[in-house]
Amino acid sequence: MKKFLALLLAGVMTLGLAACGSSGSSSAPAASAPAASAPAASAPAEEPIKIGLICVHDINSGYDAAHIEGLTKACEDLGIDVSSQVVFKYNIPEDETCKETAVDLADSGCDIVFSDSYGHQSFMMQAAEEFPEVTFVACTGDQAGVAGMDNVKNIFPYTYESRYVSGVVAGMKLKELMDAGTITDPYIGYVGAYPYAEVVSGYTAFFLGIQSIVPEAHMDVQYTNSWYDPTAESEAANALMSRGCVIIGQHADSTGAPSAVEAAQKTGTVAYSVGYNIDMLEVAPNAALTSAQNNWSVLYKAALEAFQAGGVPADYSAGIADGAVMISALGGSCAAGTQEAVDAAWAGIKDGSLKVFDTSKFTVGGKAVDTYDVNFSIIDFGTGNVIFEGPTENVISDGAFQESVYRSAPYFDLRIDGITELN
DSSP states (O other): OOEEEOOOOOOOOBOOOOOOOOOOOOOOOOTTSOOBOOOOOOOOOSSOOOEEEEOSSOTTSHHHHHHHHHHHHHHHHHTOOHHHHEEEEOSOOSSHHHHHHHHHHHHTTOSEEEEOSGGGHHHHHHHHHHOTTSEEEEETOOOHHHHOOTTEEEEOOOHHHHHHHHHHHHHHHHHHHHHTTSOSOOEEEEEESOSSHHHHHHHHHHHHHHHTTOTTOEEEEEEOSSSSOHHHHHHHHHHHHHTTOSEEEEESSSSHHHHHHHHHHHTTOOOEEEEESSOOTTTOTTTEEEEEEEOHHHHHHHHHHHHHHTOOOSEEEOOGGGTOEEEOOOOTTSOTTHHHHHHHHHHHHHHTSOOTTBGGGOOBTTBOOOOOEEEOOEEOTTTOOEEEOOOEEEOEETTEEOTTSSSSSOOOOOOOTTEEEOO
16 A cells, blocks of 8 residues: 655656646645545646656666656656756766756756665755755655654565565575585575665565575675675675675675676586676576665655645555566576466555564564664764654564554664674
């Protein structure tokens, strides 16, 4: 079910046709209110809107490619002419350049401006202060719910769902290797960008998916401190394989890790890869098992429909029930029975019988977790000062950690047993 939420926390086509558009702003519901359903699709706006998308990289980054393709498809579905109504800005760093770019887009007549990286968010908000009539949407952002700015919005999918299911795929392969006697240690590696909640939530869901098949599995996480660095991601994957990891997952935006696993496999190393954002079979035809993916077109379409209807909610999130997440085609190296296991996992998530962060399935420091308070204030990590004051919520109920319920962006930051962060 699509959820509109209202909390928040602590994310070389340049074509013209300026349009006059609505502000697209709306007040968020109360932080503790139940998530509401998405508004019904509205009739096309009387005058065409103009849309901007700020990308941290370009089409060569799987993450950015997913956003570019997602917005393009959403516009096509809604009858919005991409060639004349959408402006793409590529390779915009997470610094003052983002604000300048957002201001340029607003000045050029854009009615709604999206950015695709968490680090863009604060600069988008600065632009939003100067252009209150323009809506600014930070994908992966976490501040819209508490910042008190009607024209700042956040969207993010239930990535943890696809992470879990990709973990099921990895678990099936791991079990096959163990049953055959090929390996004796169910040792997993994970290449992570940063120790942010978004990454922690994803790798934990991946690990729990693996443990649903191989309960004794354990995992190391190696950080690169970059969203996109093919060399660093390749080196991290090699380091993990040298420690004995036989499956390498990732939350990083390049093909560096899968390529490294494919190369290692050719030298006789027993290793397989689970990617992110895009199908990795082209770069790792033997090593790639699948990739966790987001269908960003679902989120962009919902945001644009809401904008045309009069207002985008402060937070919007969606998962497999709305087709907003998925995994890529299973590789030829997947274990027998993997598709059936995947189908069962998706069915359980959809009907609610499978809870990704079921608290009976993990411990922290050897103890069960039955309550966990998350403060949704925004803190400047450089100074420690509170930028926006938000409430504190117990995010565990009904036997599970309620991810992406109190805001769209992930806030699962528990370090559960069985996972070791190497740096």
